[in-house]
Amino acid sequence: MTEAKTNDSETDDLETFRSETRAWLEANCPPEMRKPVASDTDVFWGGRNAKFASEPQRVWFERMRDKGWTVPDWPKEYGGGGLSAAEHKVLRAEMAKMGARPPLSSFGIWMLGPALLKYGNEAQKQEHLPKIAAGLIRWCQGYSEPNAGSDLASLQTRADSDGDDFIINGQKIWTSYANYADWIFCLVRTDPAAKKHDGISFILFDMTSKGVSTKPILLISGYSPFCETFFDNVRVPKSHVVGTVNRGWDVAKYLLQHERAMISGMGERGVGRPLGQIAADSIGTDAQGRLDDAMLRSQISTFEVDEAALAACAERAVDLAKAGQAHPAFSSAMKYYGTELNKRRYEILMSAGGVDALEWESERSKQGARPRAWLRTKANSIEGGTSEVMLGIVAKRILDLPGA
Amino acid sequence: MALVLTEEQSMLRDSARGLISDKAPVSHLRHLRDSKDPTGFSKEFWQSFAEMGFAGLLVPEEFGGSGLGFVEAGVVMEEIGRTLMSSPFLATSVVAASALNRGGNAAQKSEHLPKIANGSLLATLAIDEGAKHRPLQTSLQAVRAGNGFKLSGAKALVVDGHVADLMIVAARTAGSAGERDGLTLFLVNPQAKGVAIERTIMVDSHNAARIEFVNVEVNTDSVLGEVDQGAGLLDGVLDIGRGAVASEMVGLSDEVFNRTVEYLKQRKQFGKLIGEFQALQHRAAQLYVDIEITRAAVMKALQALDTDVGKAASAVAVAKARAGTTATRAVQEGVQMHGGMGMTDQFDIGFFMKRARVCEELFGDANYHTEQLARARGY
Numbered sequence: 001m002t003e004a005k006t007n008d009s010e011t012d013d014l015e016t017f018r019s020e021t022r023a024w025l026e027a028n029c030p031p032e033m034r035k036p037v038a039s040d041t042d043v044f045w046g047g048r049n050a051k052f053a054s055e056p057q058r059v060w061f062e063r064m065r066d067k068g069w070t071v072p073d074w075p076k077e078y079g080g081g082g083l084s085a086a087e088h089k090v091l092r093a094e095m096a097k098m099g100a101r102p103p104l105s106s107f108g109i110w111m112l113g114p115a116l117l118k119y120g121n122e123a124q125k126q127e128h129l130p131k132i133a134a135g136l137i138r139w140c141q142g143y144s145e146p147n148a149g150s151d152l153a154s155l156q157t158r159a160d161s162d163g164d165d166f167i168i169n170g171q172k173i174w175t176s177y178a179n180y181a182d183w184i185f186c187l188v189r190t191d192p193a194a195k196k197h198d199g200i201s202f203i204l205f206d207m208t209s210k211g212v213s214t215k216p217i218l219l220i221s222g223y224s225p226f227c228e229t230f231f232d233n234v235r236v237p238k239s240h241v242v243g244t245v246n247r248g249w250d251v252a253k254y255l256l257q258h259e260r261a262m263i264s265g266m267g268e269r270g271v272g273r274p275l276g277q278i279a280a281d282s283i284g285t286d287a288q289g290r291l292d293d294a295m296l297r298s299q300i301s302t303f304e305v306d307e308a309a310l311a312a313c314a315e316r317a318v319d320l321a322k323a324g325q326a327h328p329a330f331s332s333a334m335k336y337y338g339t340e341l342n343k344r345r346y347e348i349l350m351s352a353g354g355v356d357a358l359e360w361e362s363e364r365s366k367q368g369a370r371p372r373a374w375l376r377t378k379a380n381s382i383e384g385g386t387s388e389v390m391l392g393i394v395a396k397r398i399l400d401l402p403g404a
Numbered sequence: 405m406a407l408v409l410t411e412e413q414s415m416l417r418d419s420a421r422g423l424i425s426d427k428a429p430v431s432h433l434r435h436l437r438d439s440k441d442p443t444g445f446s447k448e449f450w451q452s453f454a455e456m457g458f459a460g461l462l463v464p465e466e467f468g469g470s471g472l473g474f475v476e477a478g479v480v481m482e483e484i485g486r487t488l489m490s491s492p493f494l495a496t497s498v499v500a501a502s503a504l505n506r507g508g509n510a511a512q513k514s515e516h517l518p519k520i521a522n523g524s525l526l527a528t529l530a531i532d533e534g535a536k537h538r539p540l541q542t543s544l545q546a547v548r549a550g551n552g553f554k555l556s557g558a559k560a561l562v563v564d565g566h567v568a569d570l571m572i573v574a575a576r577t578a579g580s581a582g583e584r585d586g587l588t589l590f591l592v593n594p595q596a597k598g599v600a601i602e603r604t605i606m607v608d609s610h611n612a613a614r615i616e617f618v619n620v621e622v623n624t625d626s627v628l629g630e631v632d633q634g635a636g637l638l639d640g641v642l643d644i645g646r647g648a649v650a651s652e653m654v655g656l657s658d659e660v661f662n663r664t665v666e667y668l669k670q671r672k673q674f675g676k677l678i679g680e681f682q683a684l685q686h687r688a689a690q691l692y693v694d695i696e697i698t699r700a701a702v703m704k705a706l707q708a709l710d711t712d713v714g715k716a717a718s719a720v721a722v723a724k725a726r727a728g729t730t731a732t733r734a735v736q737e738g739v740q741m742h743g744g745m746g747m748t749d750q751f752d753i754g755f756f757m758k759r760a761r762v763c764e765e766l767f768g769d770a771n772y773h774t775e776q777l778a779r780a781r782g783y
Contacts, residue, residue: 276783301778308722309701316407316700395685403680
């Protein structure tokens with residue numbers, strides 16, 4: 001009886017939180033910020049050189065920041081909202097319902113923050129987390145190297161000990177937005193003699209440090225979201241290592257789980273109109289109101305079945321984690337499926353758009369937004385671990401299949 | 405509502421699993437098949453199932469049942485799926501009990517529901533007529549005659565049709581095939597004059613029948629719900645059945661998958677365990693992901709049914725469509741990865757493939773439900 005009572009009052013509290021949250025969002029989210037994200041300028045990334053694309057974007061960001069809701073589930077002492085997992089779920093659901101955009105996007109929020117909360121020391125948390133929450137510092141991720149892609153642990157960027165500092169030399173690649181980033185979280189080899197997973201450290205440093213340079217890479221989409229990043233005798237204090245020296249792989253793996261969860265969810269957000277309606281607009285419908293392309297219609301409906309099922313699974317993954325029943329490698333399963341599904345979405349969008357989706361530069365096509373986005377999705381199943389690597393992780397760590 | 409089982413639901417699962425795996429493993433189905441059992445399930449076991457409260461799981465407490473929800477019914481169906489248990493649970497305890505509970509008047513409920521709960525009444529829904537599940541195409545005629553109706557027509561894939569004590573028959577009292585208006589559900593005694601029942605031995609060794617109705621007389625008290633307005637009631641009852649079958653398919657898929665992964669860890673070829681081959685590892689991993697995603701979709705649908713049966717249609721369509729494609733894939737990979745052994749009757753894998761095929765057709769296959777979703781979304 002006592003237990004049932006507690007549950008009831010918890011449910012009541014959550015419902016109160018829901019109605020208050022809804023009212024607050026209604027009052028504070030500008031109408032412009034309830035439209036789907038259409039281009040990269042619609043996303044606010046923060047950082048030293050950040051500029052707001054519009055006044056509503058600034059207002060929305062500042063109001064959410066002041067509530068700690070740029071990072072709703074982080075502790076209040078680090079600039080977060082201090083929400084429980086259940087409250088966070090409610091907030092996300094209410095934001096999704098009104099189509100509210102995330103007020104701030106950053107690799108600090110999605111990746112570094114969770115890793116610092118788990119592995120960082122108190123000084124590192126105090127130093128970095130509030131600046132991420134407030135959008136003051138924009139981070140990039142120094143993981144991949146030209147010869148360390150899927151086999152990430154074979155990375156060769158060296159950090160040599162020199163008194164209280166490390167001297168870093170080497171090259172990273174596929175560093176997202178390195179040319180805009182203020183700081184980098186980086187994997188470096190601190191013990192070249194150890195086995196490949198054992199000599200790696202996870203270290204933080206300022207991108208304005210002497211010896212750091214970046215060079216954007218032009219992709220098939222015509223965009224350059226990634227860079228080559230070079231380190232030439234970059235001096236970094238040893239106190240910037242997160243966790244234990246030579247145990248950086250633990251931090252790296254933990255962070256990758258968050259990265260994979262983030263990438264797998266990319267298809268879910270800011271979706272806008274249903275695919276079937278987008279297709280009907282360009283292709284037209286028959287006398288019964290059905291899309292005038294029976295095969296595409298069946299591709300769309302099959303996609304939507306899988307999309308709805310994946311959304312349920314993502315929700316369940318959060319609930320399982322909360323209940324302490326989640327398998328740590330499950331994010332690999334979600335990453336695999338979510339990215340393959342997002343690629344399917346864009347194949348359908350290209351087919352639905354037909355000739356209109358082929359224009360690359362016109363104003364009419366918003367400078368080829370759709371074909372460029374379509375090409376961008378092809379990276380989803382490569383970045384953060386390829387689909388093949390994800391399936392290998394599921395096979396070995398979850399299914400316990402033998403070998404390698 | 406969290407998409408994980410509560411402690412009570414986990415306990416229910418454990419007790420259902422214990423009972424079913426002990427008393428009705430796959431070998432039990434094999435025995436029923438090989439002995440050409442005239443009933444098609446174990447009556448003794450059904451009695452003990454009833455005594456444990458499973459038969460009346462969805463029946464409200466005032467009628468002697470447990471008054472639990474569809475998530476709980478799904479938990480039991482999933483365990484049934486694991487051993488391919490042949491039992492009246494789906495037709496009687498889920499579909500018929502829901503039809504009576506949702507559509508029945510006070511007299512109909514108090515007459516039938518307590519007997520369902522204590523295991524003494526077997527009931528079933530007779531819906532399909534053609535090769536595919538098309539509820540609105542119902543054309544079995546019910547013509548007004550005297551103080552009632554006369555039913556004429558034929559039904560197929562009536563689960564437990566040859567042993568049922570009570571049939572719930574979807575009939576057309578007005579309009580023509582394809583229309584929503586004009587459908588009516590009738591409670592029909594299988595012993596009534598003009599009813600001809602042919603037990604159809606099916607590929608999966610589970611119970612089904614074809615039933616012919618020739619001027620079968622029923623009185624107005626036999627109408628379940630409202631005359632001509634049965635489509636709404638039918639929609640809800642079918643969605644409940646779909647959610648239950650989807651759960652059975654999750655259990656079936658999960659079991660066939662577990663057996664297949666175990667086989668990959670034992671079978672050696674080329675001097676290696678075949679589970680070391682990446683070609684098989686990746687296919688196994690893809691199947692694992694498919695099953696987990698489907699499991700979540702099915703839980704979502706069952707929770708939606710518990711919240712409001714009338715608003716669960718899209719979630720149920722997603723669940724049944726996913727369950728169909730996932731189970732089909734699971735059994736095909738199961739047979740393929742077992743190699744030649746998977747083709748033998750001696751191995752159980754084939755039983756799973758056969759049952760999956762029947763579950764796929766029950767209450768609409770993946771194509772049907774994918775189409776329903778497209779229509780609901782207006783394209």
